[in-house]
Amino acid sequence: MKLISFVVPCYNSSSYMHHALDTILEIKEDIELIIVNDGSTDDTLKIAKEYQKKYPKVIKVIDKENGGHGSGVNAGLGIASGKYFKVVDSDDWVDTSSLKKVVATLKKQDIDMLIVNYVYEKEGSPKEMGYLNVFKENEIFTWQEVGHFKVSEYLLMHSVFYKTSLLKEIHFHKDLASVKDISIAVPDYLGCGLAGGDWEIVFSRILLPLFQNSEETLIIYYLPESANRLWKEFRKIPVNADTGCIERGWHGFAQETGVGYIYKWFDKTFPEYF
Numbered sequence: 001m002k003l004i005s006f007v008v009p010c011y012n013s014s015s016y017m018h019h020a021l022d023t024i025l026e027i028k029e030d031i032e033l034i035i036v037n038d039g040s041t042d043d044t045l046k047i048a049k050e051y052q053k054k055y056p057k058v059i060k061v062i063d064k065e066n067g068g069h070g071s072g073v074n075a076g077l078g079i080a081s082g083k084y085f086k087v088v089d090s091d092d093w094v095d096t097s098s099l100k101k102v103v104a105t106l107k108k109q110d111i112d113m114l115i116v117n118y119v120y121e122k123e124g125s126p127k128e129m130g131y132l133n134v135f136k137e138n139e140i141f142t143w144q145e146v147g148h149f150k151v152s153e154y155l156l157m158h159s160v161f162y163k164t165s166l167l168k169e170i171h172f173h174k175d176l177a178s179v180k181d182i183s184i185a186v187p188d189y190l191g192c193g194l195a196g197g198d199w200e201i202v203f204s205r206i207l208l209p210l211f212q213n214s215e216e217t218l219i220i221y222y223l224p225e226s227a228n229r230l231w232k233e234f235r236k237i238p239v240n241a242d243t244g245c246i247e248r249g250w251h252g253f254a255q256e257t258g259v260g261y262i263y264k265w266f267d268k269t270f271p272e273y274f
Contacts, residue, residue, distance in 0.1 A: 003030040003106055005082030005164060009072030010035060013090035014043040020088055021051055026096040028058045030103050034076040035059060039066025077167055084114070085164040087157045095119075102161065111140060112166055118158040129159070227270040234262065 006024050010017055017035075024033055033055070035048040045063055052059040062075050073087055084106055088094060098116070106114060117130035134147040230251065238247040245256040253262055 002032045002082040004084045004086055005032050005034060005080035006086050006088055007034045007073060007076030008088050008090050009038055009069055010044045010090040011038045012040045012042045012044060014047055017047060017090040019093050020090050023093045023096060027099055027103055032082055033059045036062045036072040036076050038072045080164050082164055085162045085167055112163045114161040116159055
């Protein structure tokens with residue numbers, strides 16, 4: 001059994017996926033690398049197969065219809081055989097020296113989850129994201145020993161290595177409508193990443209029905225990077241030229257909601273961007 005299964009979901013990633021794959025392959029002796037082509041229309045699949053041919057004992061390739069980031073992760077999880085599971089986006093990369101430390105730690109410890117820091121460098125100067133105020137460093141601990149997250153802190157996929165067997169135990173089918181019994185524990189706030197997965201399904205089929213007849217208030221905290229993604233999605237929604245209303249429901253807004261009302265929502269939700 002390999003120590004870590006790395007899954008790299010790819011959609012039209014041909015111009016940059018090399019960097020992600022090459023940095024992971026620096027420790028190829030201890031890993032399997034699963035490249036998921038999520039219905040790309042460029043050379044992503046061709047590149048993936050070239051890597052597989054070069055590293056046949058390390059790399060597996062999944063070619064599937066487009067289903068979004070979450071479905072790509074689930075497809076990779078379905079064939080993952082490593083003891084631990086890690087998702088690396090095709091436009092990300094890993095630091096080799098840090099990854100070697102991770103490998104050394106996972107070889108010594110039998111744990112359910114390993115949490116590491118990560119560097120956010122999408123724009124401007126790189127910013128290291130860590131959790132020293134929340135978790136103990138270089139120690140094994142339980143959730144009862146975890147500190148308090150700040151509003152600006154999120155436990156994202158970039159920072160977590162999971163034990164694969166645990167993820168397989170809780171793996172849900174992509175179509176959440178087929179799941180009959182779902183229990184959700186909702187605290188005073190719900191931190192929603194919107195950094196991948198089937199958000200619209202979760203929002204429309206679980207969260208809205210859960211709260212629409214409840215006296216409880218649902219407050220959603222968005223990650224900063226959600227602003228651009230939501231704005232791009234909204235701009236693709238068809239608008240009736242005569243009424244100025246959207247022609248289909250989107251992100252909890254009903255069909256025929258005025259675009260002016262949605263503009264005000266963007267202003268209120270993301271004041272630093274709009």
